[in-house]
Amino acid sequence: MPRQQTPGGVERCRARSTAAALTSLTALAAMSLVAGPAEAVAPGAGPCALTRTSAHHSLGLDTWNGDYPKPVRSLDAVMVFLSFPDAVPATTPQELTADYFPATSEFFERASYGKFRLVPHPQERWIRMPKPSGAYRIKRDWAPGDRAAYLRDAVAAADREVDFSRYDIVYFVADPDAPGVDSDATKVVNFDRPLRADGSDLRRIVTVFEKHPPDRNVLAHETGHVFDLPDLYHRPTDGKGDWDTYVGDWDVMGSQFGLAPDLFAWHKWKLGWLGPDQVDCVQGGTSLHTLQPLGQAAPRGAVGGTRLAVVRTGPNSAVAIEARGSAGNDEDTCAEGVLVYKVRNEAASGRGPIEVMDGHPDSEACWDRSVYPPLADAPLEVGEAYTVPGEPVRIEVADRTPSGAYTVKITT
Numbered sequence: 001m002p003r004q005q006t007p008g009g010v011e012r013c014r015a016r017s018t019a020a021a022l023t024s025l026t027a028l029a030a031m032s033l034v035a036g037p038a039e040a041v042a043p044g045a046g047p048c049a050l051t052r053t054s055a056h057h058s059l060g061l062d063t064w065n066g067d068y069p070k071p072v073r074s075l076d077a078v079m080v081f082l083s084f085p086d087a088v089p090a091t092t093p094q095e096l097t098a099d100y101f102p103a104t105s106e107f108f109e110r111a112s113y114g115k116f117r118l119v120p121h122p123q124e125r126w127i128r129m130p131k132p133s134g135a136y137r138i139k140r141d142w143a144p145g146d147r148a149a150y151l152r153d154a155v156a157a158a159d160r161e162v163d164f165s166r167y168d169i170v171y172f173v174a175d176p177d178a179p180g181v182d183s184d185a186t187k188v189v190n191f192d193r194p195l196r197a198d199g200s201d202l203r204r205i206v207t208v209f210e211k212h213p214p215d216r217n218v219l220a221h222e223t224g225h226v227f228d229l230p231d232l233y234h235r236p237t238d239g240k241g242d243w244d245t246y247v248g249d250w251d252v253m254g255s256q257f258g259l260a261p262d263l264f265a266w267h268k269w270k271l272g273w274l275g276p277d278q279v280d281c282v283q284g285g286t287s288l289h290t291l292q293p294l295g296q297a298a299p300r301g302a303v304g305g306t307r308l309a310v311v312r313t314g315p316n317s318a319v320a321i322e323a324r325g326s327a328g329n330d331e332d333t334c335a336e337g338v339l340v341y342k343v344r345n346e347a348a349s350g351r352g353p354i355e356v357m358d359g360h361p362d363s364e365a366c367w368d369r370s371v372y373p374p375l376a377d378a379p380l381e382v383g384e385a386y387t388v389p390g391e392p393v394r395i396e397v398a399d400r401t402p403s404g405a406y407t408v409k410i411t412t
Contacts, residue, residue, distance in 0.1 A: 048281035048310040049269075050318055050345035057230035059353045060345035061270040067203055068228040069168050071108065071116040072272040077169035077223075079122040080158045086132035087178040091212050096173055097122040099212060104219045107252075110328045111263050112273045113298050118223070121167065126175070127157050133180030138209060140184040147189060151205060155197055165200040169226055171219070173208040185209045186218060188225040217256040224253050229267055230349035247356045248375030250324070250339060255371045262295050262329035264354060265308035265322040266343055280309040286411045291321070291338065293404055295328030305405065311393050311412050316346045319393050323406045324379055334366035337379025338397050338406050340386060359386050382406075 052060030069075055079100075081093040097120070105118045136150040137143065154172050155164075164170065174181050186209050194201035206222045208214075225231075232254035233243045249258035251267070268274045280289050289309045298304025309321040320343055325336045340357040347353040359380040364373035380386055385396035392412060399407040 046276060046279070046281045047283065048279070048312045048318060050312075050316065050343065053316070053346050055346050055348040055351075055353075057225070057228055057349040057353070058345050059230065059266065059270065059343055059347075061266075065228050069226065070272060071112065071118075071227050074117040074119055075168040076119050076121060076166065077171060078162055078164070078167040079120055079171045079173060080154070080162060081123055081126050081173050081175075082129050082154055082157070083126040083175045084129050084131070084133040084178045084180070086134065086180070087175055089126055089175045090177045091175075093122060093124060093126060096176075096212060099210070099214050100219045103217075104223065107217065107220045107261075107329060108223070110295070110297070111268065112271070113304060115273050116271075118169075123162065127161065129153055129157055133175070133178035136180065138174075138180055138185050139182045140187075142185060151189065151195070151207070154205075155195055155202070159197050163198050164202060165198040169206070169223070170202060170204075171206045171208055173210075176210060176212045176214075181209050183209050183211045183214075186222065188222055215256050217252050217258075217261050220261070221252050221256045224263070224267075225349075227271060229253050229263070229270075230353050232352075232354050233350065234352065235350055242372060244372035244375075246352050247341070247354055248372040248378065249334065249370055250341075250356055250375070250378070251354070252329075257371050259366065259370060259376065260324055260330040260333035262324075264320070264341070265294055266310075266320050266341075266354070268294075269308060274307055278304065278307045280306055282309055282311045282410050282412060284412050286409060288398070289321075289408045289410060290401070291323040291406045291408055293323045293325030293327060293330075293336075293406075295325060295330040296404060297328060309408065309410060311391075311410065313342075313391050313393070316344055318343045319388050319391060321395055321408060321410065323408075325404055327404075332369075334370055334376040335379050337381045337384075338395065338408055339379045340388065340395055342388070357386065357388060359384065 049062050050060040051062045052058045083089050101120045108116050108118050130153055137146045188206050190204040194203045232247045234246050247254035249260050251264050252261035292305035311319040320341050322339055324339050326333050342355045344353050356378050358378050360377045365377035367373040370376035380397045382397050382400050387394045394411040396409040398409050
C-alpha cells in the first residue's frame, strides 16, 4: 500500500480521525535550591546514557545526585497533618491518609516492577500550628519568607511528637478547609541548607495543600521530585495557554491528570528500575528491537524484557523509543503503540527536558479526557514509521507479538 508522508515525518498506511477540542489542566511545580554531590550508578549505563549536568533535576543518568534518596529499596515516609487556630478541621487524618494511600504506594510498586516500596507512616491526630492559616500567605508562587516561616513553625510543632530521624520522606498535609490554604500551592520545597531535627538533616519537605478529595496522582507527582525527577510540563510565561504541550498525558511528572501516567522508561532507567540488559543502545545502521510495553508487569523472577531503545544524538541529547499499552499505571491510556521522545540533559525542570514526538501530527484523540489531545494519539502503530525532525533517526513499527511486545526497526 502506498505511504503518505506527513509534515511531522510520520508515514501511514491509513487515514485517522480527528477530534476538535483542547483541554488544559495544570500540574504542580517544585521549588529547588539544591545542587548535590554525585554518586556512581551501577555499571553498564553505556554510551547512550547522557551525563548529569548542573541543571535542576537533570535527566543525565551517568551518576546519581546523592542529596536525593534513590528509590531502589523500601523508604519510610511520615505524613504530618497540620491544623490552624482559625479553623476546625472538617476531615480526619485517617480520611486524608486514604486520599493518598495505598494508591501512591501502589503507583510506585507498579512503576518500579516491585523494586521500590513506599511505606507511609501517617500520624493519627492533627498537630496545631501557632498562627492562623492566613498569616503564612500560602499561594503557588510563595514568598520565600512566608514559606520559611510556615516550614519553621511546622517542624517545631511536629517535632514534639515526630522523630524525624526515622523517616526518609516528610509530607506536611495542611487542613484543606482552613481559609488561608491554597490548593495550588502544593509543591516540594528543597533547602540550600538542610533543616535539623532529631539529629537528622531535612533536605526537602513535601508541602501538601490539596482539597479533599485531592487531584488524582498528585502525591505521586510530588514524590517524583523527591527522587530528583523534573517537571515535564510547560508553564506559559503569562500563566495562560496549554501547560501540557511537551509530553501531554504520557508521564505523571507532566500531569497528575494524565491518562497514561506511568513514568517514562528514561526515568525508570535513571531511578535504577531498568537495568542495562533492558536498555538497547542504538549506535548506527539498522537494527531490530523487541520492546515490552512499559506498564506490563515482568513475570515473577524474570527481568521483563527490553523496555527502552536509545539513540544518542549529541553530547546533551538523545532520542528514546518505548512501547506503551493499556496495562499497569497506563490502563486508562487513550492509545497504544510505540512512543518516541527527545531527552535533553541540560534542560532544567519545567524547561522541556523531555519532548514527546507526535506520531500523528494532523490528528488528536480523547478530547473529552486528555490533558492535551494533540499528543493523546502520539504513539506509532504497527505498519507506521516516523522520522524524527532534525535528526537522522527513523523508527518503523514492524510487528506486534502475541505477548503484546512491539518489533521496532530503527535506522540511524
